Amino acid sequence: MLANPVSKPRTKPPGERRDELMTAAERLFLEKGVEQTTIEEITTGAGVAKGTFYLHFSSKADVLQALRSRFVQAVLDGIVATVGRCRQEDWRGKLAAWSTACATGYLDAAGLHHLAFVAAPPATREGLSRNILIDHLSELIADGAGEGAWSADDPGFTAVFLFNALHGIVNQPGIAETPSARAGLLGAIEAHFLRALGLWSGID
Incomplete structure (x- = not known):
């Protein structure tokens, strides 16, 4: 009997990941202000690596x-x-x-x-x-x-x-x-x- 293939980690569609980054940024912007919010805080809030941010946005102004x-x-x-x-x-x-x-x-x-x-x-x-x-x-x-x-x-x-x-x-x-x-x-x-x-x- 063949062993079950190893399941590949599931990744979210780019649109969903972008939306999660926006939602995290919105919450932080409202709480702290745009200038006081860091990109690292946004990615942490969205549960993604910092580099993921730049796949969707160029800056906080872009967000x-x-x-x-x-x-x-x-x-x-x-x-x-x-x-x-x-x-x-x-x-x-x-x-x-x-x-x-x-x-x-x-x-x-x-x-x-x-x-x-x-x-x-x-x-x-x-x-x-x-x-x-x-x-x-x-x-x-x-x-x-x-x-x-x-x-x-x-x-x-x-x-x-x-x-x-x-x-x-x-x-x-x-x-x-x-x-x-x-x-x-x-x-x-x-x-x-x-x-x-x-x-x-x-x-x-």
Whole structure:
């Protein structure tokens, strides 16, 4: 009877290893700050050798940029899932869902957002005029206008305007410290989104 072959050690896919490094870095950056965190601490936190870091990133700044991208993608994923639960013809519901999901995504990860987009090195100004969230909102506004749900002469302009209004509100310190304050904030943001497209908000 042939002996069982020696099992080879299983290695994780590169994408999973990269994600683990990012998660370890995020935790350490939030706890200690970017400058105070060492690459060795990141690799220790991810349970890998120090050399593995350089297979995925060139520096801590590179990790920070990756965290920015992951944050925005996570917010978009939440928006897509929430809007996707609305009926196809419910454009008012889709717009309201977009505003709530986007604001919630920022509020739920306020610490990471501040770290990735406010702390040094700062994000570029272009991020507030062109990003995947604005693109998605612009497409939603254009599609709704095409179906006669509202009028929007320039969906792109409207999307930038609404996104920046939302972005400015949710990033105020202590803006939603209690559940009731959060609920009130989300309701107010939703109302302004609806009014901007000429829809009744339900709030006098």
